[in-house]
Amino acid sequence: MNIGEIARRAGVSRSTVSYALSGNRPVSEATRKRIQSVIDELGYRPNASARALAEGRTRTIGLVIPPASSRLTHMQLDFVGSVVDAAAKADLDVLLSPSGGDHDRSFERLVSESRVDGVILMEIRMEDARVDRLREARMPFVGIGHPANDPGMFWVDVDYAGLIYHCVRHLADLGHRDIALLNRSPELVAAGYGPGHRAREGFMRAVTELGLQGTELLCGDDARCGQECIADLLAGRPEVTALATINEAALPGVQRALQEAGLVIPRDFSLTGVVASQWAEDFRPPLTAADMPSDQMAAQAMALLVEIIRDPSMPAQHILMSPPISLRHSTGAAPAGSHAAIRPVGQPQQPTGGGLS
Amino acid sequence: MNIGEIARRAGVSRSTVSYALSGNRPVSEATRKRIQSVIDELGYRPNASARALAEGRTRTIGLVIPPASSRLTHMQLDFVGSVVDAAAKADLDVLLSPSGGDHDRSFERLVSESRVDGVILMEIRMEDARVDRLREARMPFVGIGHPANDPGMFWVDVDYAGLIYHCVRHLADLGHRDIALLNRSPELVAAGYGPGHRAREGFMRAVTELGLQGTELLCGDDARCGQECIADLLAGRPEVTALATINEAALPGVQRALQEAGLVIPRDFSLTGVVASQWAEDFRPPLTAADMPSDQMAAQAMALLVEIIRDPSMPAQHILMSPPISLRHSTGAAPAGSHAAIRPVGQPQQPTGGGLS
DNA sequence: TTGTAAGCGTTATCAC
DNA sequence: GTGATAACGCTTACAA
Numbered sequence: 001m002n003i004g005e006i007a008r009r010a011g012v013s014r015s016t017v018s019y020a021l022s023g024n025r026p027v028s029e030a031t032r033k034r035i036q037s038v039i040d041e042l043g044y045r046p047n048a049s050a051r052a053l054a055e056g057r058t059r060t061i062g063l064v065i066p067p068a069s070s071r072l073t074h075m076q077l078d079f080v081g082s083v084v085d086a087a088a089k090a091d092l093d094v095l096l097s098p099s100g101g102d103h104d105r106s107f108e109r110l111v112s113e114s115r116v117d118g119v120i121l122m123e124i125r126m127e128d129a130r131v132d133r134l135r136e137a138r139m140p141f142v143g144i145g146h147p148a149n150d151p152g153m154f155w156v157d158v159d160y161a162g163l164i165y166h167c168v169r170h171l172a173d174l175g176h177r178d179i180a181l182l183n184r185s186p187e188l189v190a191a192g193y194g195p196g197h198r199a200r201e202g203f204m205r206a207v208t209e210l211g212l213q214g215t216e217l218l219c220g221d222d223a224r225c226g227q228e229c230i231a232d233l234l235a236g237r238p239e240v241t242a243l244a245t246i247n248e249a250a251l252p253g254v255q256r257a258l259q260e261a262g263l264v265i266p267r268d269f270s271l272t273g274v275v276a277s278q279w280a281e282d283f284r285p286p287l288t289a290a291d292m293p294s295d296q297m298a299a300q301a302m303a304l305l306v307e308i309i310r311d312p313s314m315p316a317q318h319i320l321m322s323p324p325i326s327l328r329h330s331t332g333a334a335p336a337g338s339h340a341a342i343r344p345v346g347q348p349q350q351p352t353g354g355g356l357s
Numbered sequence: 358m359n360i361g362e363i364a365r366r367a368g369v370s371r372s373t374v375s376y377a378l379s380g381n382r383p384v385s386e387a388t389r390k391r392i393q394s395v396i397d398e399l400g401y402r403p404n405a406s407a408r409a410l411a412e413g414r415t416r417t418i419g420l421v422i423p424p425a426s427s428r429l430t431h432m433q434l435d436f437v438g439s440v441v442d443a444a445a446k447a448d449l450d451v452l453l454s455p456s457g458g459d460h461d462r463s464f465e466r467l468v469s470e471s472r473v474d475g476v477i478l479m480e481i482r483m484e485d486a487r488v489d490r491l492r493e494a495r496m497p498f499v500g501i502g503h504p505a506n507d508p509g510m511f512w513v514d515v516d517y518a519g520l521i522y523h524c525v526r527h528l529a530d531l532g533h534r535d536i537a538l539l540n541r542s543p544e545l546v547a548a549g550y551g552p553g554h555r556a557r558e559g560f561m562r563a564v565t566e567l568g569l570q571g572t573e574l575l576c577g578d579d580a581r582c583g584q585e586c587i588a589d590l591l592a593g594r595p596e597v598t599a600l601a602t603i604n605e606a607a608l609p610g611v612q613r614a615l616q617e618a619g620l621v622i623p624r625d626f627s628l629t630g631v632v633a634s635q636w637a638e639d640f641r642p643p644l645t646a647a648d649m650p651s652d653q654m655a656a657q658a659m660a661l662l663v664e665i666i667r668d669p670s671m672p673a674q675h676i677l678m679s680p681p682i683s684l685r686h687s688t689g690a691a692p693a694g695s696h697a698a699i700r701p702v703g704q705p706q707q708p709t710g711g712g713l714s
Numbered sequence: 715t716t717g718t719a720a721g722c723g724t725t726a727t728c729a730c
Numbered sequence: 731g732t733g734a735t736a737a738c739g740c741t742t743a744c745a746a
Contacts, residue, residue: 002723013733018725025726028731045469049415050723052406053738060452067442077434084455085424088463093472095417096451098441106445112402115450223639252609256641282580284613359739370717375741382742385715407739410722471723 006044010035021046052114060093061305062116064107064130066123067098073221073249075276075292076122079144082298083120090302099130111137118305120144124155126192140308142301145194146318154308156301156319160195160246160274161202163290166325167244167272168206168214170288174242175334176270178213180233182226182245182254186218199246199274215240219250226253234261241334245273251283266332272325285329293323363401367392378403409471417450418662419473421464421487423480424455430578430606432633432649433479436501439655440477447659449474456487468494475662477501481512483549497665499658502551503675511665513658513676517552517603517631518559520647523682524601524629525563525571527645531599532691533627535570537590539583539602539611543575556603556631572597576607583610591618598691602630608640623689629682643685650680 007014012031019025020035027035038044052058063083066072072080087094095116099107100123110116111134119134124145131153134141143155164181171179181203183189189196200216207214215237219229229250233240234257245251254271263269265285277291300319308314364371369388377384377392384392395401409415420440423429429437437453444451452473456464457480467473468491476491481502488510491498500512521538528536538560540546546553557573564571572594576586586607590597591614602608611628620626622642634648657676665671 003725004723014724015726015734016732019732022725026731031731043469045465047410047723048466048470048472049406049409050738051725053404053410053722053740054724054726056725056738058406063453065441072434072438077429080437081429081455084422084453088455091462093463093466094453096420096441096453098438098445105448106450108402109405109450112400113405115405222635223641252639278579282609360741361739371740372718372742373716376716379741383715388715404739407722408741410724411739411741413722413741 001042001044003044003046006035006038006042009042010038057117057309058115059091060095060116061087061302062095062097062110062119064097064099064110064119064121067100074279075248075294078276078278078292078294079122079298082294083302085295086298086302090306092302107133111139118142118309120301120305124194126194126197138312140305140312142305142308144297144301147194148192152316154304154316154318156297156304156321157194158274158290158292158297159320159322160198161205162322163274163325164199164202164244164246165206167274167290168203168212169210170272170325171242171244171270171331172206172210172212174270174331176212176242177334178215178237178239178241179207180215180217180237180240180243182217182219182229182243182247182250182273184218184247185220185225188221189218195246203244213239219247221247221249223250223253223256226250227257228253230254230257231261234258234263241268242270242331243272245271245275248273248275248279251275251279251287255284265330268335270331270334272331277326280326280328283330288326288328288331290323290325293321297321358399358401360401360403363392363395363399366399367395414474414666415472416448417452417473418444418659419452419454419467419476421454421456421467421476421478424457431636432605432651435633435635435649435651436479436655439651440659442652443655443659447663449659464490468496475499475666477658477662481551483551483554495669497662497669499662499665501654501658504551505549509673511661511673511675513654513661513678514551515631515647515649515654516677516679517555518562519679520631520682521556521559521601521603522563524631524647525560525569526567527629527682528599528601528627528688529563529567529569531627531688533569533599534691535572535594535596535598536564537572537574537594537597537600539574539576539586539600539604539607539630541575541604542577542582545578546575552603560601570596576604578604578606580607580610580613583607584614585610587611587614588618591615591620598625599627599688600629602628602632605630605632605636608632608636608644612641622687625692627688627691629688634683637683637685640687642687645683645685645688647680647682650678654678 003014003017007017017035020027020032084094097106097110118140120142121130122144124143124147126148128147131147143153146155146157168179183199184196217229219225258269265271272288274290280287280289280291304317360371360374364374374392376382377389441451454463454467475497477499478487479501481500481504483505485504488504500510503512503514525536540556541553574586576582615626622628629645631647637644637646637648661674
């Protein structure tokens with residue numbers, strides 16, 4: 001069933017049906033009603049491909065996600081959900097493209113077959129070939145994250161550097177002098193993963209400015225790695241009394257390692273960082289942390305993208321978000337001495353009641 | 358740039374370019390080469406909308422996911438990733454549609470604007486209006502999960518009933534006589550959520566057949582609820598020595614509650630169920646569980662969908678998967694006596710969900 | 715082996 | 731206020 005069928009049944013021309021639907025030119029109330037009733041009766045909806053072809057736009061946006069092989073973190077998944085919701089609100093559809101490698105067929109279809117009106121590009125690297133590709137294809141896009149230096153690009157990002165800086169500062173205010181940063185994996189950071197680099201940058205700045213002792217841990221994105229990392233840290237640098245992290249997937253492991261060492265949060269050890277709010281709330285005790293504002297980021301990115309699509313000549317905009325650090329219960333005053341002294345030896349299964357609640 | 362431009366530059370007709378690209382009729386090697394070089398030079402790709410309009414298919418499939426508001430579980434997210442990967446392998450794109458309510462604009466676009474060639478429908482309810490809508494629209498689709506009774510529908514599902522049955526049986530073999538099922542939330546089960554009902558069914562069957570004492574817990578999908586549920590259970594029914602679950606999101610809370618009660622897994626308490634393998638591996642100790650085969654389910658669903666699209670008259674197929682239960686370290690022989698004796702005195706509370714007998 | 719031309723279902727520009 | 735009709739860019743009979 002097509003627009004011609006509707007036109008015939010309503011006794012009008014195809015263009016009138018089209019106009020009645022789009023409202024792009026006045027149609028008498030009588031015929032509009034008649035057309036509408038035929039449409040309702042037959043359940044007609046215009047064919048999206050034909051419309052896209054004629055209009056020159058698809059009412060669809062592309063969302064480029066990391067490939068599923070590299071398992072997505074909660075933060076990323078929250079974001080995908082938020083984008084889909086934001087798009088739905090704007091009556092836009094979302095085409096998903098997994099892409100990380102460079103010669104990616106799905107990504108190529110997206111940029112060069114006019115399947116979408118614009119793209120949201122997740123997980124931007126400091127140097128990112130996909131950015132060049134999108135620009136070359138004149139495809140409107142907004143990055144989530146930003147490259148090392150690209151003032152002409154639209155992006156939305158979280159101010160990891162500033163946030164981690166503030167986290168460390170908060171810890172220092174509580175008296176901690178020896179602080180660690182639990183970063184993402186060595187591979188990711190080596191590949192130019194922005195948040196990793198910027199967290200490091202904020203950490204180093206804080207450590208330098210405040211005259212602290214700083215240790216950076218590069219840690220894989222899962223509980224096992226987190227546990228190993230922290231076990232190693234406690235063994236090698238028992239003076240450390242606090243940790244800031246951007247590696248939420250490692251958090252369960254962090255918790256276990258601290259617990260097995262008999263350390264109670266926040267009495268013996270403080271923990272903070274940047275994580276999805278769900279993780280912060282689910283942690284035991286709830287985590288003092290900057291909650292990733294996925295919803296807002298998605299909404300902002302979507303709004304930006306819609307603007308660029310409407311006017312591709314717009315000057316670039318960058319949105320650097322600094323969500324407030326929610327004070328929960330995982331940070332506290334530094335213990336009097338290093339806990340190397342007070343740490344019980346060889347008693348791994350002590351139940352921890354879990355701080356202040 | 359379009360196919361006409363390529364044709365002109367290569368000195369051939371538009372159809373020849375089309376045929377050279379599709380291979381739908383022989384083209385002399387010489388002209389093929391010439392055309393290809395022009396295409397490479399200009400980076401031409403055919404317009405997807407035009408092609409879809411002419412061919413009558415979009416080379417895109419729809420994936421209907423639960424709305425982001427109801428936060429997706431890891432199992433679901435794994436599955437989304439797997440579907441996208443499976444689709445990419447078949448050179449298909451994936452259009453995402455969040456849908457749970459009934460009058461959903463995004464879902465309506467999917468089914469009635471010919472945006473996609475077929476649909477994968479997640480989280481089927483025992484009675485599901487979307488199934489009727491898809492069928493009415495003659496849209497090929499495969500369900501993940503299956504309604505109460507619908508032999509004509511294509512679906513792929515996990516045999517929750519059988520799997521939970523085997524889990525309980527395994528626990529019984531280890532000597533456990535008083536076993537609980539940690540189900541999903543009361544709301545979800547009340548809404549006719551299939552896995553919840555079928556897990557219950559398998560649980561009841563095992564309990565009845567084996568003459569066990571069974572307790573069902575309906576528990577929200579997060580750590581906090583898990584913790585409360587288990588705390589209540591231990592307080593109200595201290596005889597329970599083992600638990601089977603399909604609620605992976607509650608797992609961290611389960612762990613904490615057991616720990617706070619001073620119970621060691623698997624010495625004092627055994628744990629098993631159906632979860633994403635990632636959770637099973639990340640658990641402490643690693644969980645003996647049936648690992649959700651997301652990749653295989655996605656691949657199977659995609660294969661099925663491709664078949665239906667090719668031949669809509671195909672007789673329905675149902676794939677009920679029974680992944681093996683991976684023996685890890687969370688189940689062990691039942692403790693000699695009830696651990697009621699060694700449990701620290703807690704506040705007396707009723708277990709949520711109530712007993713079965 | 716190649717070219718011509720008729721669709722595919724819309725939108726939008728003309729007329730009237 | 732409404733109706734023809736020409737795009738939009740492609741595929742695919744039908745001819746040659």
